[in-house]
Amino acid sequence: MxxxxxxxxxxxxxxxxxxxxxxxxxxxxxxxxxxxxxxxxxxxxxxxxxxxxxxxxxxxxxxxxxxxxxxxxxxxxxxxxxxxxxxxxxxxxxxxxxxxxxxxxxxxxxxxxxxxxxxxxxxxxxxxxxxxxxxxxxxxxxxxxxxxxxxxxxxxxxxxxxxxxxxxxxxxxxxxxxxxxxxxxxxxxxxxxxxxxxxxxxxxxxxxxxxxxxxxxxxxxxxxxxxxxxxxxxxxxxxxxxxxxxxxxxxxxxxxxxxxxxxxxxxxxxxxxxKLPLEDRCEDYGQVATYLGTLDEYPHALDLDDHHHFETGKPLRVCGNVADMLGGSRYAAHFRIDGDKRRHFGLFDCAPAAGAVAVPGAKASCC
Ligand SMILES: C[S@@+](CC[C@H](N)C(=O)[O-])C[C@H]1O[C@@H](n2cnc3c(N)ncnc32)[C@H](O)[C@@H]1O
The missing domain is CATH 3.40.50.150 (Vaccinia Virus protein VP39)
Structure with a gap:
């Protein structure tokens, strides 16, 4: 073989x-x-x-x-x-x-x-x-x-x-x-x-x-x-x-x-x-993202991934990569991103959602 x-x-x-x-x-x-x-x-x-x-x-x-x-x-x-x-x-x-x-x-x-x-x-x-x-x-x-x-x-x-x-x-x-x-x-x-x-x-x-x-x-x-x-x-x-x-x-x-x-x-x-220049780890710049509830089919909440659930109007602390995904793509019109990358606070304290099932051997997608 x-x-x-x-x-x-x-x-x-x-x-x-x-x-x-x-x-x-x-x-x-x-x-x-x-x-x-x-x-x-x-x-x-x-x-x-x-x-x-x-x-x-x-x-x-x-x-x-x-x-x-x-x-x-x-x-x-x-x-x-x-x-x-x-x-x-x-x-x-x-x-x-x-x-x-x-x-x-x-x-x-x-x-x-x-x-x-x-x-x-x-x-x-x-x-x-x-x-x-x-x-x-x-x-x-x-x-x-x-x-x-x-x-x-x-x-x-x-x-x-x-x-x-x-x-x-x-x-x-x-x-x-x-x-x-x-x-x-x-x-x-x-x-x-x-x-x-x-x-x-x-x-x-x-x-x-x-x-x-x-x-x-x-x-x-x-x-x-x-x-x-x-x-x-x-x-x-x-x-x-x-x-x-x-x-x-x-x-x-x-x-x-x-x-x-x-x-x-x-x-x-x-x-x-x-297609964005993202970092290979989730870094903390003290940024916060808020979904505005402006997508017709998603008035109450929008998911970015298996552990980012944005409720309309509720601010969520996010890593630099998530801030860039939301702020640098066509989703930008539907989010408010507070903060920028001028000040760094170290690695983002992140974990996959409770109950998320990992593929055996796979790294859970971070933050
Ligand atoms: C499992 S079917 C899925 C078809 C369709 N996405 C769907 O959901 O019904 C896979 C399709 O990929 C096409 N395909 C596989 N390799 C390809 C390639 N290299 N270039 C273009 N089409 C390809 C096949 O012709 C087939 O129609």
């Missing part, structure tokens, strides 16, 4: 890497283009373990075309707040379920770009563009789809610093060159822009051999990132502080799959990370 090292090098080493990547991508295309016909064909809960959707999203979901709803293979709900007028890029958009939810959320003045490499998935998504523009009362569709590799967005004409938000739902685990894919994301995000994505993560590095199993790969397990390697990968790209927004365990309900890969534990995790 090959011994993987950190940073997902099991698929980064160059000897034969291109061939392996091609084989992996064609297996994924075949799984999502031919093997699967609807969410019901999935063999584990990996690609469909979604928590309860907030009411305003459930209302939009009910208005989507049934064929688009039926071909949802995501593992979370990567739909952040404050999207009105935003440009959003959905990587591995599949048949477009999240793209069309986002279409309603960004509104007519916003724009949603879906990217996927599987023709059959995009064919379904494209077919229902006019239907959704009509359903949301848009004079013309604010959605476009591009076929190609999400690890090469330049080839699709997506420029540097051109989008406000990047989302993705259960896709990165399928991508051979994850480092390149995340580098592309932070290239195309505007300064202060946000990556908000859900994916399958494992509690350990998985043997590379398992990538050759089309079912384990297609079911979003064999390519799952070890959560600590994900943090290292982001750190290597200059992204020092990513936050966990939601997480849920994945059950291996199929006996054959359990036998092959049941030695590891899997979770669906939704992360957010900003």
């Amino acid at each position: 090959n011994t993987p090292t950190c940073g997902d090098s099991r698929i980064d080493d160059r000897t034969g890497a291109d061939t392996r990547a091609d084989v992996q991508q064609s297996a994924v295309r075949s799984y999502y283009g031919e093997t699967l016909r609807s969410s019901r064909d999935l063999r584990t809960t990996a690609c469909c373990s979604i928590g309860a959707m907030p009411a305003h999203l459930a209302t939009i979901l009910a208005r989507l075309h049934p064929e688009v709803r039926d071909r949802f293979y995501g593992c979370g709900s990567p739909l952040p707040p404050a999207l009105g007028g935003a440009s959003v890029l959905d990587l591995g958009c599949g048949s477009g379920r999240d793209v069309y939810l986002l279409s309603a959320l960004v509104g007519e003045s916003g724009r949603v770009i879906g990217v996927d490499m599987t023709e059959q998935q995009l064919e379904v998504a494209e077919r229902h563009r006019a239907f959704h523009a009509r359903a949301f009362g848009h004079a013309r569709s604010n959605v476009e789809f591009h076929r190609g590799d999400l690890a090469d967005l330049t080839a699709l004409g997506i420029g540097n610093a051109s989008v406000d938000v990047v989302v993705s739902n259960c896709v990165m685990n399928l991508v051979p060159d994850k480092r390149r894919a995340f580098a592309e994301i932070f290239r195309v995000l505007k300064p202060g822009g946000e990556l908000y994505f859900s994916d399958v993560f494992s509690d350990r590095r998985l043997p590379r051999e398992l990538l050759a199993d089309p079912v384990l790969l297609g079911e979003c397990l064999a390519g799952a990132l070890y959560v600590e390697d994900f943090r290292r990968l982001l750190a290597g790209l200059g992204v020092a502080d990513a936050r966990v927004c939601a997480r849920s365990p994945i059950a291996l309900t199929d006996a054959a799959i359990e036998r092959k890969i049941g030695f590891a534990n899997f979770e669906s995790i939704t992360w957010r990370a900003f």
